[in-house]
Amino acid sequence: NAGVTQTPKFRVLKTGQSMTLxxxxxxxxxxxxxxxxxxxxxxxxxxYSVGEGxxxxxxxxxxxxxxxxxxxxxxxxxxxxxxxxxxxxFCASSYHGTKxxxxxxxxxxxxxxx
Amino acid sequence: GENVEQHPSTLxxxxxxxxxxxxxxxxxxxxxxxxxxxxxxxxPQLIIDIRSNVGEKKDQRIAVTLNKTAKHFSLHITETQPxxxxxxxxxxxxxxxxxxxxxxxxxxxxxxSP
Numbered sequence: 001n002a003g004v005t006q007t008p009k010f011r012v013l014k015t016g017q018s019m020t021l022x023x024x025x026x027x028x029x030x031x032x033x034x035x036x037x038x039x040x041x042x043x044x045x046x047x048y049s050v051g052e053g054x055x056x057x058x059x060x061x062x063x064x065x066x067x068x069x070x071x072x073x074x075x076x077x078x079x080x081x082x083x084x085x086x087x088x089x090f091c092a093s094s095y096h097g098t099k100x101x102x103x104x105x106x107x108x109x110x111x112x113x114x
Numbered sequence: 115g116e117n118v119e120q121h122p123s124t125l126x127x128x129x130x131x132x133x134x135x136x137x138x139x140x141x142x143x144x145x146x147x148x149x150x151x152x153x154x155x156x157x158p159q160l161i162i163d164i165r166s167n168v169g170e171k172k173d174q175r176i177a178v179t180l181n182k183t184a185k186h187f188s189l190h191i192t193e194t195q196p197x198x199x200x201x202x203x204x205x206x207x208x209x210x211x212x213x214x215x216x217x218x219x220x221x222x223x224x225x226x227s228p
Binding site for chain 2: 004031033040041042043044045048050056058090092094096102103105106107108
């Protein structure tokens with residue numbers, strides 16, 4: 001039982017390049033989330049999904065796209081990376097979304113855009 | 115929407131001392147308040163949470179108190195140990211809104227010196 005696994009752990013991009021971050025969970029959770037973490041700003045929600053085939057915008061969705069083709073996977077895409085997207089990205093999943101339950105985080109992806 | 119403020123941003127204590135981290139929230143309807151601990155380079159993990167129907171909750175050396183009238187809640191760590199060194203995040207959310215509506219504080223970096 002690996003929990004929540006993110007790929008890759010580190011990445012350096014040039015401005016304008018694209019990339020996809022993969023999040024996989026093996027806990028059969030319905031809900032999945034993508035956050036970014038910046039110094040002094042805590043965790044901010046980018047996009048989330050309440051189930052396979054559904055996605056929704058969070059607090060800071062601009063510049064990102066997501067897809068949830070399979071229940072266990074949640075992909076975060078950057079079509080044209082910008083230096084402002086330099087951050088640590090965390091994926092999380094939870095069993096239930098409408099009841100306040102614990103979410104489990106992945107180990108994070110440190111992305112640098114130069 | 116909900117807004118969560120967290121203080122202090124950094125806290126240094128000697129091993130064995132107590133540490134207190136405070137958070138205030140803006141929406142009086144919020145009813146779920148978790149605390150997450152993030153060790154350096156690691157993922158955030160839930161350490162304790164409290165719901166609005168109780169005023170205090172303890173788990174060994176950690177406790178959380180909630181003052182609904184003043185709209186603030188605090189994390190108390192007693193007999194601190196070096197392994198308590200981490201960044202701590204508070205959060206708040208409204209009833210039945212799910213993890214995607216959780217609003218995080220900006221974090222407190224706790225350093226426990228031997």
